[in-house]
Amino acid sequence: MDSLGLSSALGLQALSALLARQEEPSNDQQKQSLSADLGPGHIGPQAAGTPDVSTGCSHKDSKDIWGEEEVAEGPQYDEQQDARPQPEYEIVLKQTVGTEDLFLGLSRKDPSSLSCEAMLVKIKLPDTKAAEVLLD
Numbered sequence: 001m002d003s004l005g006l007s008s009a010l011g012l013q014a015l016s017a018l019l020a021r022q023e024e025p026s027n028d029q030q031k032q033s034l035s036a037d038l039g040p041g042h043i044g045p046q047a048a049g050t051p052d053v054s055t056g057c058s059h060k061d062s063k064d065i066w067g068e069e070e071v072a073e074g075p076q077y078d079e080q081q082d083a084r085p086q087p088e089y090e091i092v093l094k095q096t097v098g099t100e101d102l103f104l105g106l107s108r109k110d111p112s113s114l115s116c117e118a119m120l121v122k123i124k125l126p127d128t129k130a131a132e133v134l135l136d
Contacts, residue, residue, distance in 0.1 A: 087123050087124055087125050088123075088124040089121060089122060089123045090121070090122040091119065091121050091122075092119070092120040092121075093113050093116040093118070093119055093120075094116060094117065094118040094119070094120060095109065095115055095116045095118075096117055097109065
């Protein structure tokens with residue numbers, strides 16, 4: 001039994017020596033770690049410095065009609081000559097709904113403006129009489 005215990009102790013020491021040698025980095029592992037640190041950007045000559053990158057668009061497209069500085073910003077359809085104050089208004093869209101719409105859904109109407117039959121525009125004109133309003 002003593003010989004068996006002695007051989008097992010020697011076997012454990014030999015095993016620990018093998019494992020201790022594997023934990024030390026070998027040349028192959030060092031080469032693998034160096035190659036793992038390299039990437040596609042390391043191929044070819046290294047750049048001398050960082051290039052200057054402009055944030056603005058420096059090239060001009062030959063198909064452009066106007067430059068960006070020539071185009072005025074703001075509402076497109078407001079008339080600048082009309083100095084009168086704009087009145088308050090409300091647009092009400094009306095649609096006729098029957099039983100076939102409510103219960104069966106046969107006409108495929110929905111609450112969007114595409115399914116409306118009439119449009120009512122309510123304009124609020126305080127301090128104005130109906131005789132003073134001209135409709136063209």
